[in-house]
Amino acid sequence: MIGRESIRIDEVSMTYGSSKILDSVSLSIGKGSVVTMVGPNGCGKTTLLKIINNLLKPDKGRVLVEGMEVNSMPSHRLARIMGYVPQGHRISFPFKVRDVVITGRMPYISAFSSPKREDLERTEQALSLVGISGLADQPYTQISGGERQLVMIARAMVQQPSVLLLDEPTSYLDFKNQISTLKMIKEISRNRGVTVVMTLHDPNHALMFSDEIVLLRKLNGSREENVIAFGSPNETMTPQNIQAAYGMEVEILDVRGRKLLLPV
Amino acid sequence: MYTRIGIRAKLLEVLRPLLFLSRGRWLLFFALLMPLPAFLISMNIGTYPVSGLELAEIILSRLMGHDLRLPTVYDTVVFNIRLPRILLAMMVGAALSISGATLQGIFRNPLVSPFILGLSSGAAFGAALAMSVFPWMPLQIGAFAFSLLAVGSAYLMARSKGEVAVISLVLAGVVVSSVFGALLAIVQFAVDARSLQSIVYWNMGTLSTASWSKVEIAAPWVLAGCLMLIALRWRLNVLALGEEEARSVGMNLERYKFVFIVTATLVASAVVAVAGIIGLVGLIVPHMVRMVFGPDHRILIPLSVTVGASFLVLVDDVARAAFSFEVPVGIITTLLGAPVFIYLLRKTRSGGWE
Numbered sequence: 001m002i003g004r005e006s007i008r009i010d011e012v013s014m015t016y017g018s019s020k021i022l023d024s025v026s027l028s029i030g031k032g033s034v035v036t037m038v039g040p041n042g043c044g045k046t047t048l049l050k051i052i053n054n055l056l057k058p059d060k061g062r063v064l065v066e067g068m069e070v071n072s073m074p075s076h077r078l079a080r081i082m083g084y085v086p087q088g089h090r091i092s093f094p095f096k097v098r099d100v101v102i103t104g105r106m107p108y109i110s111a112f113s114s115p116k117r118e119d120l121e122r123t124e125q126a127l128s129l130v131g132i133s134g135l136a137d138q139p140y141t142q143i144s145g146g147e148r149q150l151v152m153i154a155r156a157m158v159q160q161p162s163v164l165l166l167d168e169p170t171s172y173l174d175f176k177n178q179i180s181t182l183k184m185i186k187e188i189s190r191n192r193g194v195t196v197v198m199t200l201h202d203p204n205h206a207l208m209f210s211d212e213i214v215l216l217r218k219l220n221g222s223r224e225e226n227v228i229a230f231g232s233p234n235e236t237m238t239p240q241n242i243q244a245a246y247g248m249e250v251e252i253l254d255v256r257g258r259k260l261l262l263p264v
Numbered sequence: 265m266y267t268r269i270g271i272r273a274k275l276l277e278v279l280r281p282l283l284f285l286s287r288g289r290w291l292l293f294f295a296l297l298m299p300l301p302a303f304l305i306s307m308n309i310g311t312y313p314v315s316g317l318e319l320a321e322i323i324l325s326r327l328m329g330h331d332l333r334l335p336t337v338y339d340t341v342v343f344n345i346r347l348p349r350i351l352l353a354m355m356v357g358a359a360l361s362i363s364g365a366t367l368q369g370i371f372r373n374p375l376v377s378p379f380i381l382g383l384s385s386g387a388a389f390g391a392a393l394a395m396s397v398f399p400w401m402p403l404q405i406g407a408f409a410f411s412l413l414a415v416g417s418a419y420l421m422a423r424s425k426g427e428v429a430v431i432s433l434v435l436a437g438v439v440v441s442s443v444f445g446a447l448l449a450i451v452q453f454a455v456d457a458r459s460l461q462s463i464v465y466w467n468m469g470t471l472s473t474a475s476w477s478k479v480e481i482a483a484p485w486v487l488a489g490c491l492m493l494i495a496l497r498w499r500l501n502v503l504a505l506g507e508e509e510a511r512s513v514g515m516n517l518e519r520y521k522f523v524f525i526v527t528a529t530l531v532a533s534a535v536v537a538v539a540g541i542i543g544l545v546g547l548i549v550p551h552m553v554r555m556v557f558g559p560d561h562r563i564l565i566p567l568s569v570t571v572g573a574s575f576l577v578l579v580d581d582v583a584r585a586a587f588s589f590e591v592p593v594g595i596i597t598t599l600l601g602a603p604v605f606i607y608l609l610r611k612t613r614s615g616g617w618e
Contacts, residue, residue, distance in 0.1 A: 055511055079514025086512070091505055092372045093559035103502045107514035114498040114562055159513060 006031040006163060006195040007052060012061035014047055020219050021047050024061070025226050027214060031162075034189050034196040036206040039216030040246050044226060045199040046087070048216075049165050052197065053084045065163060079107035083156025087167040089148060094139035097151050101126055104158035119158075126154040130184065145172035149181060157188070164188070166198035170205060178202075182209045203242065203261050207233045217245050237261060291556060295567050299354060302574035306350045309581045312341045349474035349584075350577055352482070353593075356471070356535040357545055357576025359486045361568040363532035364546025365553075366493055369500035369561055370524050371430050374554070374608050378532040378546040381433065381525070382440035386414025387536045389444045389451070392463045396455040403466075404481055408537040414440050415529045427518060430507075469542035469594025471580050478538040489531035490569055496523070500561035542576070542594040544601025549575050551604055 007029040014022040021044040029035050037045040050056040052063050054070040063070045065081055083104070091100075104126075105119040115123075127133045130150045135143060140151060149169060156164055169185065170178040186209050189196045200206050206213050213236040215228040228244050229236040242250045242261065249264040307314045314322070318334060322342050325332040332339055363378035371380070379385075390410025394401040418440040422432035452460055499520055502510050511517050532546070549572040550564060557563045576593070579600070583593040 053512060055508055075511070075516055076514040079512065084512035086506075086508055089506065089509065092374065093504055093554075095501065095504070095559055099501060099560055100505060103505055103509075104513050106499075106502050106510075109498070111499075112495040155513075 004031055005029070006033075006066065007197065008064040009048070009052070010062050010064065012048070012051055012058045012063065014044065014051065014056070014058050022051075022058070023219055023226055026061075027227070027230060029195060029197060029212075031195055032189065032193045033211040034186055034209060035198075035212045035214060036210040037197070037199045037214045037216060038201075038203055038206045038245070039228075040218050043216040043218045043245070045214075045216055046167055049084075049167055049197065049199055053082055053165055054078060055084070076107040079159055081161055082163045082165060083159045083161035085149070085152045085156050085164070085166040085169060088145070088172050089152055091140060094141045096136070097132065097138050097140055097143065098123060098127070098136040100140050100151055101154045101158060104155040107159060122158050122160075123154075126157040129157060129188070130154045146174065146177040146181070149173065153181075153185070161194065163195045163197070166196070168199055168201060170200065170202070178205065185209070203237060207237055207259055207261065213237065215241050215245050234259065288557075292563070292567075295553070295557070296570050298574040299570050299577075302577050303350060303354070306353075306577050306581050307342075307346060309585050310341070310346065312338060314338060314342055314346065348476045348479050349471055349580070351479050352474040352539065353471050353577040353580040354573035355479065355482055355486050356539045356542060357549070357572040357574070358490065358569040359482070359531045359535040359572075360542065360545040361549035361572025361575070362490055362493055362565060363528040365550035365561070365564055365568040366500065366524055366528040367546075368550060369504045370521060371434070372504050372506065374551060375547070375605065377544065378528065379441075379541070379543070381418045381437040381529070382414035382444060383411045383529060383532055384536060384541045384543075385441040385444035385448065387411035387533065388463075388467050388541060389414075389448045391466050391537075391540075392448055392451040392455075395462050395466070396451060396459040404478070404537040408533050410444070411533040411536055412529065414444055415525070415533075419525060428521060465592070466540045468592035469540035469597075470583075470590075470592040471539055472584070472590055472592075474539075482534045482538045485530050485534035489527045489534075492527050493524075493531075494566055494569075496520075497561045497565040500524070500565065504559070504561070540592075540594060543598040544605065545572065545576055545597050547608075548597070548601045548604045551608060 005028055007027075009025055009027040011024045011026050012022055013020070013024050021042075025048065037048065039045055047056060051058050052065075052070070054063075057071060065078070070078055102115050102119055102123045105115050105122065109115060109119065124133070124136070127136055130153050132147060132150050132154065135147060135151070140148065143151070149172065153166070153169070164185070166185065169181055173181060182205060185196055185198070188194055210233055212231060213233050214230045215236050216226050217224065217228050219226060229241050237252070237259065239250055239252060242248070251262045251264050253260040253262050304316050307316070307319055318338065319342065322332060322334065322339055326339070326343070360378055364376070367378060367380060368374050368376045387407040387410060390406035390408070391403055393410070394403045394406030398406070418433065418436040419428065421436040421439070422428050424432075452463055455463070499515070502513060502515055503517075503520060503524075507517055550568050553564050553567045553571055557567060576597070579596055580593045583591045583596055
């Protein structure tokens with residue numbers, strides 16, 4: 001399932017004002033894998049996600065997606081390859097859910113035209129893919145935070161991307177919806193061969209749903225590297241690595257063949 | 265080759281969508297065709313009422329060159345007074361509404377007006393200069409040039425590293441408005457009483473000085489701008505969802521923002537130049553359309569044109585015929601618009617700014 005390289009991050013550095021967020025980060029992400037970035041607040045995981053999507057330009061380094069450099073690609077080409085789901089999205093106008101999702105067809109629609117039948121059909125498919133066909137005519141402003149998250153995933157899916165980026169997809173969801181959304185994301189990746197890169201706050205979620213985990217630390221002017229570990233969940237989520245990332249002690253429990261992190 | 269029945273069947277097929285339109289579709293048709301009844305009603309209002317039939321007769325007699333059965337004063341009233349005024353009112357209403365709707369989409373805020381970037385203050389200053397200090401300068405050119413200058417400088421002030429943040433634009437607009445307000449005050453302070461009077465009167469916004477030449481000045485800008493905005497209208501939906509959201513689906517954000525701001529500004533400046541500052545039309549009309557048809561710009565933008573045209577021509581009917589003297593139409597639109605603004609402000613809580 002996990003084949004050749006989908007995303008390559010090459011010595012990416014990023015500074016906000018005087019504080020260095022990312023220092024020469026390099027990663028290679030395989031096609032069709034689910035990769036989660038985990039780390040404390042301010043470790044630069046969202047920044048890295050935005051750099052991958054060319055929403056931010058790094059000070060140094062480059063990002064290649066399917067062999068092409070993201071910041072030299074025409075924006076509509078990039079948007080056909082990559083979908084992005086922002087964190088906690090709000091809008092001022094009560095657009096219908098369907099009208100929000102269909103904006104994901106933007107990279108396929110030429111400047112002076114509007115969505116056509118095909119775009120509408122793909123929108124309906126995406127709505128049913130994430131299980132919200134019933135919400136199509138609801139105003140986006142009147143649905144719950146969890147439903148909005150699904151709308152934005154559907155919007156990214158109508159871009160027909162081979163890479164899906166998600167920034168904290170569970171942040172506004174309740175206990176059950178966190179799990180069901182992550183399950184769905186993983187299913188999308190498995191069924192369609194979509195590469196998923198997401199950031200998550202909860203290391204246990206990362207353990208449960210990732211093929212690989214990137215564990216990041218916050219730079220404190222030291223010479224340490226951003227990336228503490230990058231690899232399979234079992235390799236990366238060790239008590240030592242967690243200690244290095246968060247500065248806290250955890251115990252690893254084996255429960256029914258699954259690993260669980262427990263703060264001590 | 266159709267048989268009789270074949271033709272009838274064909275006809276039914278064409279008409280069916282019309283006959284079985286849903287309620288929403290009927291409303292849509294009504295809103296699209298509204299300028300027509302508004303035009304006919306307005307023709308009929310005034311000292312010399314002209315009905316639809318009489319209008320047809322007057323126009324035909326001109327076209328065919330045969331004698332008119334009505335008194336010739338009707339011909340004069342229609343061609344020299346009422347037609348230019350009605351057309352100008354429609355154009356101004358359409359332009360201010362489409363401009364307002366567009367900027368509201370870009371700013372993602374229903375409270376934004378076409379004048380948010382300093383357009384009206386610039387125009388007022390330019391017009392005042394033309395009326396007093398530089399009498400050689402045509403009034404319309406002065407107003408037009410300075411309104412563009414005002415918006416242009418707000419845009420450049422807000423621009424940094426090739427990006428224009430919406431909140432910076434708003435603040436730059438505030439500053440530019442104040443600066444041109446102060447410059448206007450200098451002119452008003454310095455000129456004689458008669459010039460002062462005309463400056464103040466211009467600022468109120470009126471259509472009473474309508475003429476064919478004013479229609480001709482504004483028409484090309486309004487027409488071209490409206491066509492452009494109608495062609496690009498779906499992109500406003502993409503933009504209205506947020507800037508990062510728009511960029512992540514591949515929109516060249518700064519380019520589109522530039523195109524939308526320039527077009528909305530040209531359209532509004534052209535009509536402000538010929539009619540003065542007619543306030544809050546750009547707020548009321550898009551709001552009314554949104555209340556009935558929702559926020560989708562694919563519908564909102566074209567309907568802003570037709571509803572805006574109808575709205576202002578009808579309000580102008582009130583301005584010219586409801587009282588024994590003529591009221592500047594800008595005063596009426598502002599008084600009508602204020603409650604709408606307050607309603608929107610209450611409804612959106614923080615005023616829509618995140």
